[in-house]
Amino acid sequence: MTQRNRAGKAKPTDAGSTEIDLALFGALGDLAQRKLYPALYQLDREGLLDPATRLLGLARQDVDLDGFRMQVEKTLRNYVKGEELEDEALARFLARLDFIQLDFTQPEGYDAIREWRQQGLLRPMVVYLSVAAKIYGDICHHLEASGSLDEQSRVVVEKPIGYDLDSSAEINDAIGAVFPESRIYRIDHYLGKETVQNLIALRFANPLFGTQWNQNHISHVEITVAEKVGIEGRWNYFDEAGQLRDMVQNHLLQLVCLIAMDPPANLDADAIRDEKVKVLKALKPFTDDMLGRDVVRGQYMAGTTDGQAVPGYLEEEGANTESQTETFVAMKTGVANWRWAGVPFYLRTGKRMPEKLSQIIIHFRQQPHYIFDPDQRGLASNKLVIRLQPEEGIALEVLTKDSGLDKGMRLRRGPLYLDFSSAFPKTRIPDAYERLLLEVMKGQQYLFVRRDEVEHAWQWCDNLVAAWADRDEPPRRYPAGSWGPVASIAMITQDGRSWYEDY
Ligand SMILES: NC(=O)C1=CN([C@@H]2O[C@H](COP(=O)(O)OP(=O)(O)OC[C@H]3O[C@@H](n4cnc5c(N)ncnc54)[C@H](OP(=O)(O)O)[C@@H]3O)[C@@H](O)[C@H]2O)C=CC1
Numbered sequence: 001m002t003q004r005n006r007a008g009k010a011k012p013t014d015a016g017s018t019e020i021d022l023a024l025f026g027a028l029g030d031l032a033q034r035k036l037y038p039a040l041y042q043l044d045r046e047g048l049l050d051p052a053t054r055l056l057g058l059a060r061q062d063v064d065l066d067g068f069r070m071q072v073e074k075t076l077r078n079y080v081k082g083e084e085l086e087d088e089a090l091a092r093f094l095a096r097l098d099f100i101q102l103d104f105t106q107p108e109g110y111d112a113i114r115e116w117r118q119q120g121l122l123r124p125m126v127v128y129l130s131v132a133a134k135i136y137g138d139i140c141h142h143l144e145a146s147g148s149l150d151e152q153s154r155v156v157v158e159k160p161i162g163y164d165l166d167s168s169a170e171i172n173d174a175i176g177a178v179f180p181e182s183r184i185y186r187i188d189h190y191l192g193k194e195t196v197q198n199l200i201a202l203r204f205a206n207p208l209f210g211t212q213w214n215q216n217h218i219s220h221v222e223i224t225v226a227e228k229v230g231i232e233g234r235w236n237y238f239d240e241a242g243q244l245r246d247m248v249q250n251h252l253l254q255l256v257c258l259i260a261m262d263p264p265a266n267l268d269a270d271a272i273r274d275e276k277v278k279v280l281k282a283l284k285p286f287t288d289d290m291l292g293r294d295v296v297r298g299q300y301m302a303g304t305t306d307g308q309a310v311p312g313y314l315e316e317e318g319a320n321t322e323s324q325t326e327t328f329v330a331m332k333t334g335v336a337n338w339r340w341a342g343v344p345f346y347l348r349t350g351k352r353m354p355e356k357l358s359q360i361i362i363h364f365r366q367q368p369h370y371i372f373d374p375d376q377r378g379l380a381s382n383k384l385v386i387r388l389q390p391e392e393g394i395a396l397e398v399l400t401k402d403s404g405l406d407k408g409m410r411l412r413r414g415p416l417y418l419d420f421s422s423a424f425p426k427t428r429i430p431d432a433y434e435r436l437l438l439e440v441m442k443g444q445q446y447l448f449v450r451r452d453e454v455e456h457a458w459q460w461c462d463n464l465v466a467a468w469a470d471r472d473e474p475p476r477r478y479p480a481g482s483w484g485p486v487a488s489i490a491m492i493t494q495d496g497r498s499w500y501e502d503y
């Protein structure tokens, strides 16, 4: 596809080009500073930003362009590793920045965005909404009404999209009134993590796993996404959401999809997303009798992190001391289809856990007939441990003969280990936002979430939230720095299993 610039010269806008104008709403907010500028800077440093690409910051603070650039520079100095901060790349990056002060909810001021676009070469505009979802609709509407968009403009929206199915539908409708689905990029930053994308490679490029990936060979699946941090000053947002909406509705369910989905016909965005939707539709809903047994909600109390005392959730800044919001959730669920019939998926995620750790463990079934020492029967199965963060890697636990003349045919368990940083030492593992921003610029949607995915995920969560509300039970307390309420351990041990602890 080509378009005409103002001088009438054809400019290529093929899917591989990063020549765009990026308009960043919420340019002085937390996400922009901690994640988006460092990611954009890294893309620039790696030579992946087209020289002509321009970045427009939009915020309501009263700063001029120099002040804005100084603020971004300070941010980069804070969040980019010293050895990766290069003077030339930094100067080039800062020179790309423009700034417009604006109240996003008011129509006045949007003309300035249209004019900014016209000063460029009318290359495709990416609109990044790094603001609360409740104003996505206003922004899209004002952008369209001011004539700032064209048929190539794309919009990037952050999670969470809404609070439940109804509110997410309302927000999606408002965005959809301006942008078609093919130009809406819904971020789930877990999909930008290299190790999460690697799930696709691991499953669909390796016949060894491809042939074993079903209920005939897998007994259960475990997903842990543990965070060491608390709520990081985001009380107002978090207390309304809780860990189910903040982490399970999006990140954990996306991981479940990538583990459980059938092979897509190809790597096209919709081929992948169609398969993910089938998984979301097949997720088992919770019934009231399952709640006491298969779901545990927790809330952290005061405790210690890295040997330092940390406050409980109810003592965090701005806290409502009556809050019953969960900061931890563990559950046993499943995917009701032919591939996964009878295979439990145990999920857990929480804040203020002993360490930051995201990992998926695929537990394979035992051999149909066992011939070794009966005492060692518990050892006798393979596990595939997929470490997403930190120290990304994959370990396949296999059984071998214990060596030594006195050992007879004793078994021992050991890993076949692929540690990404030592196996590929020269490769920097990019941050999720680098990958996602690059894909948006190129117009590739396969790492973004389609509307029906968001809605099926909400539907499943809404069902659980409604069941919780009926029971009206307070969350179980757990000390900060622990692995969550003891009940979450009991939940899995009642099935004769345990959370994988070989951290
Ligand atoms: N921060 C994070 O780690 C994550 C954030 N997200 C999502 O990203 C989005 C942004 O989050 P975050 O950066 O934390 O939020 P912040 O509140 O830090 O940033 C939002 C920015 O938008 C500005 N803003 C809000 N309303 C207006 C308005 N009417 N006119 C002009 N400016 C306005 C705010 O300005 P002011 O300061 O003046 O109010 C603020 O600078 C949210 O959707 C969030 O859910 C998703 C995952 C993680």
Ligand SMILES: O=C1O[C@H](COP(=O)(O)O)[C@@H](O)[C@H](O)[C@H]1O
Pocket (backbone or CB within 6 Å): 227, 229, 246, 247
């Ligand atoms: O989306 C969110 O994710 C972060 C965890 O992301 P990670 O990349 O550090 O694993 C979480 O802390 C935050 O509450 C949530 O909104």
